[in-house]
Amino acid sequence: xxxxxxxxxxxxxxxCKKELGGGExxxxxxxxxxxxxxxxxxxxxxxxKVWTLKGYVYIxxxxxxxxxPGTTIVSDIAxxxxxxxxxxxxxxxxxxxxxxxxxxxxxxAGDKSPGDWGGxxxxxxxxxxxxxxxxxxxGIGRPYGGTNDADNSGVLKYVRIEYAGIAALPNSEINALTxxxxxxxxxxxxxxxxxxNDDAFEFFGGTVSPKNLYAFATADDDYDFDFGYTGTVTxxxxxxxxxxxxxxxxxxxxxxxxxxxGSPATPFTHPKLVGMVLVGPFDAASxxxxxxxxxxxxxxxxxxxxxxxxxxxxxGFSIESNETAQAYKDGISKFYYNEIQAFDPLLNFRSxxxxxxxxxxxxxxxxxxxxxxxxxxxxxxALTRPSWVNGWTRFPAKGQ
Numbered sequence: 001x002x003x004x005x006x007x008x009x010x011x012x013x014x015x016c017k018k019e020l021g022g023g024e025x026x027x028x029x030x031x032x033x034x035x036x037x038x039x040x041x042x043x044x045x046x047x048x049k050v051w052t053l054k055g056y057v058y059i060x061x062x063x064x065x066x067x068x069p070g071t072t073i074v075s076d077i078a079x080x081x082x083x084x085x086x087x088x089x090x091x092x093x094x095x096x097x098x099x100x101x102x103x104x105x106x107x108x109a110g111d112k113s114p115g116d117w118g119g120x121x122x123x124x125x126x127x128x129x130x131x132x133x134x135x136x137x138x139g140i141g142r143p144y145g146g147t148n149d150a151d152n153s154g155v156l157k158y159v160r161i162e163y164a165g166i167a168a169l170p171n172s173e174i175n176a177l178t179x180x181x182x183x184x185x186x187x188x189x190x191x192x193x194x195x196x197n198d199d200a201f202e203f204f205g206g207t208v209s210p211k212n213l214y215a216f217a218t219a220d221d222d223y224d225f226d227f228g229y230t231g232t233v234t235x236x237x238x239x240x241x242x243x244x245x246x247x248x249x250x251x252x253x254x255x256x257x258x259x260x261x262g263s264p265a266t267p268f269t270h271p272k273l274v275g276m277v278l279v280g281p282f283d284a285a286s287x288x289x290x291x292x293x294x295x296x297x298x299x300x301x302x303x304x305x306x307x308x309x310x311x312x313x314x315x316g317f318s319i320e321s322n323e324t325a326q327a328y329k330d331g332i333s334k335f336y337y338n339e340i341q342a343f344d345p346l347l348n349f350r351s352x353x354x355x356x357x358x359x360x361x362x363x364x365x366x367x368x369x370x371x372x373x374x375x376x377x378x379x380x381x382a383l384t385r386p387s388w389v390n391g392w393t394r395f396p397a398k399g400q
Contacts, residue, residue: 257269282377
């Protein structure tokens with residue numbers, strides 16, 4: 001009996017330690033719940049407290065931030081916070097479906113607004129197509145990129161990011177989740193953004209391949225790719241709020257560029273998108289800046305399969321440069337077995353290219369297993385709620 005009681009005690013203690021941030025228990029729990037400046041050692045945020053980001057908080061090279069399942073992190077109200085994982089650092093934020101990790105506004109429910117805080121920025125050492133070392137936007141200014149496409153910046157699982165996104169400088173924003181040259185060994189799964197004030201998910205180069213992402217009620221773009229991103233996004237969903245969009249820019253399901261000038265820099269931006277469900281506002285009374293489902297813009301390449309692009313106000317599948325059109329015409333870019341339904345079905349296909357017209361796009365697309373479809377708004381809504389969203393996501397009215 002004594003041996004049995006001893007074994008039970010050991011198992012209970014081990015289980016408790018695992019719950020508190022790993023097999024050895026929590027490491028270096030801060031003495032104050034307000035986080036600011038640089039964190040230079042491995043640090044654990046425990047789920048028994050609410051933690052506050054005061055200004056920009058940096059996890060520096062060689063350090064880790066470990067966040068327990070069920071932990072809530074809020075932003076200081078006066079000094080808007082952001083969490084930046086620098087090159088060589090890691091975030092280990094592994095929630096569960098019943099205990100998601102929540103990053104949110106420090107304001108009370110009912111008073112929250114998109115842009116109440118910055119967001120999460122993860123920087124790695126994978127490739128970009130920049131000829132010199134880039135620094136991340138949004139006033140952060142930390143470098144990213146390198147030559148290690150298998151770089152590991154940690155784990156982000158069952159994480160909700162609410163009311164993030166600030167414009168620190170003109171045309172230089174922090175998104176809800178910004179990924180700069182993040183490598184393929186990084187795990188990003190089951191992440192939801194809620195009322196992001198800029199982009200929901202933005203990828204600057206890198207090879208990370210996330211899955212089960214949800215962008216709910218984004219102001220600007222739901223998925224934005226740039227600077228040579230070459231990973232795969234599997235099961236990404238977006239759902240727009242017809243009465244919320246960026247006042248100064250057009251909100252798209254996907255926006256993609258090789259870079260800001262449309263140069264031929266390599267590696268070419270070439271996201272592979274699989275099983276996406278992108279649902280626009282599908283509402284005649286929606287705000288004017290709701291835009292396109294797919295905006296393949298400056299000299300980019302792309303692969304998209306088994307996806308649905310539905311209900312966007314100004315078009316479904318849009319190509320906006322000769323170089324982008326040529327890559328699709330030549331079969332470098334691929335678009336197979338997708339469903340398209342713009343708010344106006346005459347805008348399912350759009351092109352501003354001189355080398356491949358909208359009619360050309362439609363002919364090629366329909367010959368490769370793609371379909372023009374006609375869902376009701378209720379049917380579109382059902383498509384945005386697959387079983388993997390259950391338990392850890394939420395879909396509040398703005399401010400809640």
